[in-house]
Amino acid sequence: MSPMISRGFRRKHSDVGSGAVPPGQYVTGDFPVLSAGPTPRTSTATWSFTLQDLDGKEFFRWEWSDLLALPASQITVDIHCVTKWTKLGTRWKGVSFDALIAAAGQPLPGSHVMAYCDGGYTTNLAVADLEGGKGMIAYEYDGSPLAPEHGGPARLLVPHLYFWKSAKWVRGLRFMAADAPGFWEALGYHRRGDPWKEQRYDGD
Amino acid sequence: MIDADLRVDGNAAAGFLDQLFAFEVTAAIVTCDGCALDSPIGALDGYDLAMGAVLRCPGCERVMIAGTRLRGVWRLDLRGVRQLRIQGAC
Amino acid sequence: MTATEAAAALPSTGRIAWREAEIVEVIDETPSARSLVLRVPEWPGHLAGQHVDVRLTAEDGYQAQRSYSIASAPERRELMLTVERIDEGEVSPYLAGEARPGDRFELRGPIGGYFTWTAASGGPLQLVAGGSGIVPLMAMLRHRAHAGRAVPARLLVSSRNISAILYRGELDALAAGDERLSLVHTLTREAPADWSGERRRVDADMLRAHAFSPADQPRIYVCGPTPFVEAAATALVGLGHAPERVRTERFGPTGGQA
Numbered sequence: 001m002s003p004m005i006s007r008g009f010r011r012k013h014s015d016v017g018s019g020a021v022p023p024g025q026y027v028t029g030d031f032p033v034l035s036a037g038p039t040p041r042t043s044t045a046t047w048s049f050t051l052q053d054l055d056g057k058e059f060f061r062w063e064w065s066d067l068l069a070l071p072a073s074q075i076t077v078d079i080h081c082v083t084k085w086t087k088l089g090t091r092w093k094g095v096s097f098d099a100l101i102a103a104a105g106q107p108l109p110g111s112h113v114m115a116y117c118d119g120g121y122t123t124n125l126a127v128a129d130l131e132g133g134k135g136m137i138a139y140e141y142d143g144s145p146l147a148p149e150h151g152g153p154a155r156l157l158v159p160h161l162y163f164w165k166s167a168k169w170v171r172g173l174r175f176m177a178a179d180a181p182g183f184w185e186a187l188g189y190h191r192r193g194d195p196w197k198e199q200r201y202d203g204d
Numbered sequence: 205m206i207d208a209d210l211r212v213d214g215n216a217a218a219g220f221l222d223q224l225f226a227f228e229v230t231a232a233i234v235t236c237d238g239c240a241l242d243s244p245i246g247a248l249d250g251y252d253l254a255m256g257a258v259l260r261c262p263g264c265e266r267v268m269i270a271g272t273r274l275r276g277v278w279r280l281d282l283r284g285v286r287q288l289r290i291q292g293a294c
Numbered sequence: 295m296t297a298t299e300a301a302a303a304l305p306s307t308g309r310i311a312w313r314e315a316e317i318v319e320v321i322d323e324t325p326s327a328r329s330l331v332l333r334v335p336e337w338p339g340h341l342a343g344q345h346v347d348v349r350l351t352a353e354d355g356y357q358a359q360r361s362y363s364i365a366s367a368p369e370r371r372e373l374m375l376t377v378e379r380i381d382e383g384e385v386s387p388y389l390a391g392e393a394r395p396g397d398r399f400e401l402r403g404p405i406g407g408y409f410t411w412t413a414a415s416g417g418p419l420q421l422v423a424g425g426s427g428i429v430p431l432m433a434m435l436r437h438r439a440h441a442g443r444a445v446p447a448r449l450l451v452s453s454r455n456i457s458a459i460l461y462r463g464e465l466d467a468l469a470a471g472d473e474r475l476s477l478v479h480t481l482t483r484e485a486p487a488d489w490s491g492e493r494r495r496v497d498a499d500m501l502r503a504h505a506f507s508p509a510d511q512p513r514i515y516v517c518g519p520t521p522f523v524e525a526a527a528t529a530l531v532g533l534g535h536a537p538e539r540v541r542t543e544r545f546g547p548t549g550g551q552a
Contacts (some may be wrong), residue, residue: 004314004351004398004399004400005351005352005353006350006351006352006388006393006397006398006399007397007398008388008392008393008397009350009351009352009358009388009392009399010352010353010354010356011352011354011356011358011384012383012384026356030382032254034254034255035251036251036255036258036267036270037251037258037260037265037267038249038251038260038265082255083254083255120267164255183270184255184256184272186281187256187270187271187272187279187281188272188274188277188279189255189272189274200274201274201275202274203275222405228407229407230406230407230408230409231407231408244408245408246406246407246408246409246541247408247541247542
């Protein structure tokens with residue numbers, strides 16, 4: 001049964017309709033804040049980011065000053081949320097996954113990672129979806145330090161995948177020998193989440 | 205196609221959970237598996253109702269109920285709930 | 295029958311399905327808020343405090359969904375919602391602006407068994423409202439008026455300014471004719487020179503002065519924007535009210551449904 005049309009109602013956001021928007025998305029001028037929990041407020045004085053091996057043992061750690069000392073990248077990208085909004089032209093600054101791995105100077109223990117965050121959120125990623133400039137630890141948005149409600153002090157940014165993969169308040173990556181579902185993935189969202197293939201849900 | 209819901213209350217998740225259970229969901233009492241606090245589901249702190257429902261203990265913020273309904277399939281992670289109690293009509 | 299029992303007795307299937315609602319009347323409440331009187335065929339009934347989900351579909355198939363508290367008493371045959379227009383919003387400018395009698399949308403409910411009150415559950419009844427948070431509490435007061443006004447009740451309402459007060463005339467009329475109902479307004483941004491109510495955000499001193507005391511063991515309902523509710527609920531518990539007697543309903547950070 002098709003839903004009833006309400007006379008005179010229309011979407012607020014305009015659809016650019018260009019090739020820049022993945023299927024099923026609409027363009028928004030807002031930056032909606034969605035979170036699975038209260039906003040963590042970790043101070044950069046106590047912040048750290050770690051890499052862990054298959055057993056969960058830490059093999060590299062950066063404090064905040066270490067992160068800022070690494071070579072930074074600035075990128076302008078479109079971001080796509082699985083709840084259908086797309087925001088064009090967002091500006092970020094951070095440290096690429098490639099730069100982190102180069103700094104750690106060790107062979108990667110696994111083909112996949114689980115990202116761990118303040119507040120308990122997790123998401124899984126293939127290393128192939130992070131390396132080659134595809135992923136970064138971002139600490140600035142739109143020219144300013146990343147605000148807590150948008151994931152600050154630092155978040156993962158993996159813009160070629162749906163935005164739930166760009167985990168806020170990221171604190172580390174644990175390597176895995178094989179892919180395994182993180183928080184939303186275990187609840188039915190797609191393991192990988194490529195918006196251009198409209199991989200929203202498990203089985204897509 | 206559903207837009208983000210701005211409510212951040214266990215009562216709002218009721219629309220999500222209500223369709224699944226035959227009892228009045230927001231009045232059901234759940235015991236937190238972390239801190240053992242009892243709360244009505246309607247009193248839990250609700251988050252991220254766009255991707256799914258995440259209901260946290262108002263005492264210790266632990267995730268008590270996480271759920272999605274995608275393509276007609278319900279998935280509920282209830283590991284944060286030690287016990288659920290509902291007053292039935294009898 | 296307690297509110298929980300009454301809610302549990304309502305048929306559950308009625309709440310799942312989307313129904314058609316038709317606007318029969320539009321009432322301008324304030325410069326930015328309108329009430330919609332709706333005809334909803336086979337409406338299963340509701341309890342004061344419950345809400346509905348509203349779904350709008352545009353001609354291109356785009357849909358938006360929001361929740362709105364029911365403003366009308368369960369005794370009324372027609373359902374009433376009160377919508378505050380949020381300018382940056384998508385649904386409220388439609389419902390509180392464009393929509394007119396004859397327009398239809400989809401509605402689902404009633405939803406919520408925790409934030410409900412029936413006169414049979416007794417009191418005293420303490421209501422604390424921030425802005426459009428007064429809507430579900432107004433349903434409780436309207437229900438109380440139908441039920442005989444025996445339960446002592448107090449309402450503390452916080453609004454930005456005098457023109458933003460919802461249901462002002464009706465509240466004054468309810469309070470004037472009822473010695474068991476007391477009404478206190480506070481204005482947070484600006485007040486007229488001859489204002490005799492309070493003039494600041496709700497705080498512990500204001501609650502201590504105007505609310506029932508913990509010894510009265512009131513049933514307390516607090517509704518409004520999240521920061522308002524958290525501050526008021528914290529203050530109430532700090533004054534000695536038992537946490538389980540304080541029921542809260544928090545709207546999103548903007549204070550309403552955009």
